[in-house]
Amino acid sequence: MAGLSLKAKNIAPLSVLVVIQLVAITMVNRHTFDTSLLDILKDTGGEMLAISVLAGWLSHLMPADLKNALVFLRWRNVLPGHRFIQLAEKDARIDIDLLKTRVADYESLKSDNKKQNSYWYREFYRPVTNQDEVASTHKSYLLYRDAAAVSLISAIILVLAKLLIDIQMAQIGFDSVWVFGIAIIGFIVAARNAGQRMVTTAIAVSLTTIVTE
Template sequence: MSETKNLKESNKTTIYAVITVLCVVIFLIQLGIEGYVNIKNIYAGLGISGGVSVISLLLVNIIPQNFKHILVFWRVKRVLPGNRVIELCRKDERLNMNDLQNKWPELFLHDMPEQDRNPFWYKNIYKKTDSSAQVIDAHKNFLLFRDLCSATLVMFLCAGLLKFISIDGLHIKWIVLAFLFIMTFIFSVISRHYGNRMVTSAVAVGADS
């Protein structure tokens, strides 16, 4: 099993727990605290929350990675942060550009085309540092929040669909849609931070080796 698959497996429990909490919050918004306190609503809410969490996990696993990365980095071309490794390293206070130019002149000294940077970073830097604690931590959190971003987007789209189709007794509040949109945005920003951090952490570890 690859390192990425191991990290994704270790994230499943956390993703399930977070989505369950989000579902409970949504029920509180929909029913109000007084309505939710009713014992029947509590059981129904917990049961539906668990079911939605399982369904979201299943859907997240079939969403293409490329689409997940577009959600996180808000780009459609050269999406992965390794394409922007030079710019990211310049902003990282841990790194000295002169040292990086001496270590990897092909990437940091010469004018390497942007489309070649991510493959170079992956092969020559990441693969040699992917077992370090810094890189593993950043990678794990990147995958965690990327999948949470995808899961909340799925929930947002489903809630939006229910909002605009007529089902007796079911009226999704606008605040639920706003809540899910905001959570999708927050998870996207956090995932992007860790994705960028993974790139620069691999460079930092590689530069010291």
């Protein structure tokens, strides 16, 4: 039986991040902190299950390409693998001379972002995808990328709800949007760092494997 995918493994921590934002929104509107609000994190069913399902659903509403664009603030060549050579040159773990001997047409590839990602995925990522160091950074990237997307969608839903059904949303102020805004920025930074780390870690592990062989 195949193991759980990285996205499936991220449902629980993603749900926790959603709960934390909901608690923050409650604090913003009540101006008090009630520790009982955190009791939901201890719930193994019911509310926590519902939040897990909701978080998983929201994370799939935005296409992967759009989520990647959100993280790296680019419309083209959005993945960190599109710039793996530039990232590798900044990583002290990577022997650049060894990398140059491994990568054919190093200089020409460096100026072709599209080919860089294909090359990195085929030659560096796929052979070591199951290595703990690589899988861990990939999991973190997916978690924070999806968290940023879920927070953005939640912020949009909140604004639309306030505009369309303000009477029912009277207890929730527009200030709540700032909670999502701060979360989005934090998740984007975390996802970007994790994504870049995933790329360079795959290269470092792959080159180390070659040396030891």
